Amino acid sequence: MSVPPFAFNHKCLIRTSETAAALRKPWPRLTGVVPGLTRDMEDEFRFGHTVVKVGDGYRMGGSIKGGSSSIWVMVQEAALEAYVGWKQRESPPVLEDAEAYAEIKHIFSEAGVKFASYPAEYEPSHGSAYRVMLEITRSLPVEHLKALALKEVRAGGWGPDAAKASAYKSGTVYIYDFAMSGAARTLAGLYLHELGHAFHDSLAPAQARTLNECHEIIAGTGAFMGIEFLLDPESRIVYQEFIPDEFAAETYMLYVSCGSALRDFIRKQPFKISEAWWKVYLLYMESFDGAGYI
Amino acid sequence: MFEQPFEGEVFMHTITITQKRITAAGSGRMNREEAQALTVDVERLIEEPDNHGRELLIDMSRVEYLSSSGLGAIVRMFRATHTANMEMAVFCNKPEIRSLIELAGIDRLVKIINRIDTGKA
Numbered sequence: 001m002s003v004p005p006f007a008f009n010h011k012c013l014i015r016t017s018e019t020a021a022a023l024r025k026p027w028p029r030l031t032g033v034v035p036g037l038t039r040d041m042e043d044e045f046r047f048g049h050t051v052v053k054v055g056d057g058y059r060m061g062g063s064i065k066g067g068s069s070s071i072w073v074m075v076q077e078a079a080l081e082a083y084v085g086w087k088q089r090e091s092p093p094v095l096e097d098a099e100a101y102a103e104i105k106h107i108f109s110e111a112g113v114k115f116a117s118y119p120a121e122y123e124p125s126h127g128s129a130y131r132v133m134l135e136i137t138r139s140l141p142v143e144h145l146k147a148l149a150l151k152e153v154r155a156g157g158w159g160p161d162a163a164k165a166s167a168y169k170s171g172t173v174y175i176y177d178f179a180m181s182g183a184a185r186t187l188a189g190l191y192l193h194e195l196g197h198a199f200h201d202s203l204a205p206a207q208a209r210t211l212n213e214c215h216e217i218i219a220g221t222g223a224f225m226g227i228e229f230l231l232d233p234e235s236r237i238v239y240q241e242f243i244p245d246e247f248a249a250e251t252y253m254l255y256v257s258c259g260s261a262l263r264d265f266i267r268k269q270p271f272k273i274s275e276a277w278w279k280v281y282l283l284y285m286e287s288f289d290g291a292g293y294i
Numbered sequence: 295m296f297e298q299p300f301e302g303e304v305f306m307h308t309i310t311i312t313q314k315r316i317t318a319a320g321s322g323r324m325n326r327e328e329a330q331a332l333t334v335d336v337e338r339l340i341e342e343p344d345n346h347g348r349e350l351l352i353d354m355s356r357v358e359y360l361s362s363s364g365l366g367a368i369v370r371m372f373r374a375t376h377t378a379n380m381e382m383a384v385f386c387n388k389p390e391i392r393s394l395i396e397l398a399g400i401d402r403l404v405k406i407i408n409r410i411d412t413g414k415a
Contacts, residue, residue, distance in 0.1 A: 040325050040361065047362035062357075071390045073323065073359050165397055178397070231362070231398055235369040240372055242376075 003269030005279035009273035011290030017135035020257035034085035038069040097127035118157030149201035168197035189229030196252025214276040321356035324364035
């Protein structure tokens with residue numbers, strides 16, 4: 001039996017949430033399943049666009065800054081039915097989940113992190129989003145959350161940095177309405193990605209240097225994992241290739257959601273790339289106190 | 295019935311080449327097929343060594359609707375220009391289109407400009 005060159009000696013392996021685990025597989029298409037749904041429509045819905053009825057017909061598009069800046073195109077009535085059918089399968093609307101909201105708040109408070117909903121203290125229409133966030137948050141050890149450069153998680157609203165689906169800035173993770181009301185898969189990916197920025201900011205200078213050096217080696221061959229949410233996998237790879245902190249944030253998302261798939265990916269690389277990836281992986285493992293994900 | 299789900303102007307693109315610049319200008323609604331067609335055309339030109347000294351400008355000033363595929367196309371064209379050691383910029387003077395580009399974080403990769411320096415071409 002051959003011994004892999006780089007071993008992953010975890011203290012334990014944690015089971016990730018179902019929504020996060022779904023990220024490791026290609027996003028199943030609903031075109032042909034949902035009546036009236038076309039490939040173009042599905043691409044736009046995945047990106048966060050919706051269909052609404054207006055006075056003289058129907059419009060497809062999305063509010064980018066809480067309605068102040070948006071693009072809407074005319075569509076037929078069938079597009080609304082397709083949207084409703086798609087949304088029902090991708091992220092069934094759950095009105096009210098105060099329990100999920102209270103539990104996330106509690107987990108974060110144990111880690112010394114504020115969790116707040118915007119603009120209202122609690123937004124009932126974000127019930128399903130709170131649930132997705134809760135299930136992911138439950139899978140993150142409290143000691144790890146304490147170690148992140150994280151003061152606050154804001155769910156909902158548009159905030160000052162509104163032309164984004166989500167953001168991380170000065171210790172605060174922002175998950176805007178755009179992400180809270182879209183597909184569960186997109187929310188899961190964005191939430192973990194932004195926490196990944198908090199991880200990146202928590203690195204000691206020597207760790208950050210290691211990450212950058214390894215990124216340079218990996219970027220030379222483009223050996224990145226591309227997972228589809230918000231953007232297509234190829235685009236997500238390009239971001240990782242050219243922006244080191246996006247690589248760090250995306251790798252965090254992969255570490256938690258795609259544990260075994262990420263390790264397989266690392267093992268399959270040529271020696272030098274595999275070594276660089278392994279060093280990167282160890283940085284994450286350290287932050288999780290030796291824990292990995294199944 | 296669903297083959298044409300979006301009503302309105304069809305996307306067209308034109309490509310002009312000057313001494314210093316390749317300009318790919320789109321107009322109308324840029325959906326998946328149109329984005330692919332634009333990317334294929336631009337990538338063909340980028341592959342030609344004669345063009346490697348030129349910069350690529352994507353002119354979005356007449357684009358009415360930019361789909362997620364269109365955003366992906368910009369990223370792919372950026373990747374291709376980088377491989378060919380070429381500069382790339384996106385000319386975008388419409389706030390709503392620019393918001394979409396920012397939403398996707400493309401402004402972290404590609405230079406977005408709101409006026410064209412015609413003197414450079």
